[in-house]
Amino acid sequence: MRASASGVVVNTFDAIEASELAKIQTELSQPAFAVGPLHKLSPAAAAEHNFLHAPDRSCLAWLDAHPPRSVLYVSLGSVACVDRAVFDEMARGLAGSGVPFLWVIRPGSVRGAAEDAPPLPAGLDMNRGKVVPWAPQRDILAHPAIGGFWTHCGWNSTLESVYEGVPMLTQPCFADQTVNARYVTHQWGVGLELGEVFDRERVAEAVRKLMVGEEGAVMRARARRLKIQANQSAAATLAIDNLVKYIYSL
Structure with a gap:
């Protein structure tokens, strides 16, 4: 070659x-x-017929009701899967963070679960959250209510987030995602690592740090500068x- x-x-x-x-x-x-x-x-x-699944566009109206930069968007892409225990800790950490969130739970995204979207843990308070099976990601990242992106760091998702100036929580799963996540956190300084120790308390802490903490504000400013360069x-x-x-x- x-x-x-x-x-x-x-x-x-x-x-x-x-x-x-x-x-x-x-x-x-x-x-x-x-x-x-x-x-x-x-x-x-970006034509809608190119989506892997039919996106639930009602989430855009849901975002309209939220203040600027207040919602965390959560999506691990079109292929990555997690264990049930990790999924449950994600859910409980998100609910316990106190931060509004929009979570894409793709059918088949939890190992060992049925092809349908897996059920959330019993007794979970979802008042601040919205769950959809698939979403128009580029429109969501461009929405003013989005203040952060919890991502698997696939290259397309990473570039889309950079283009819109959205800081990231990184949860790489395989292939190039680990390297991409390293660039997000250590090279460009526009994201936080969730880390290998994964429990609801650490999840909630990381979400709050990105969305409402001082460290997150610094990363958001860096992300805005990258957005200008990407747009240029x-x-x-x-x-x-x-x-x-x-x-x-x-």
Whole structure:
């Protein structure tokens, strides 16, 4: 592949991965084109028929009733699964945090559970929360009521959150997600790790720290700065123009 490749196209932008792009070019001796965030450069990709499941759009009206930056959005993506014990601690931690939350519980997302959405723990106070089987994630992250994103750190979700200036709670599950989470927390400083010790008290503490704590406020300010850079990248066509010119020159 290296011998036959004429270049590399990457869904990213210079402000978050300039050194990585430089390393790719050096190692391959080929140009690397950072054309992201692609979800903003290709509006057709956001068409509703491309969703994995039919999204419950009623959650947007639910968000309308909440103050700015007050709701935590929780979604572990389209593939990742958790054990039942982890799921129960997530639920009890969210309910105990005192923070409003919108939680996507995908059918089949809990190991060993039926294909339907797993039942929440008995006696759980859900007055502050809303649960949906699937959601229009990009619209949710762009909603002014969203103040944080509890995510598995898949690259698409990470870029979508960065683009909207939303700080993150990271719970990586496999593959590139652990590295992505490390960038979110240690490289860019726009997120918190939930950590390997996972219980309801730690969950509630992490949620409050991100949503209402001073540390979360600092991360939110950093996330806003990244948002400006991501929006500037999406608004400019230079990367795509350079890629087109390069393709024509081959």
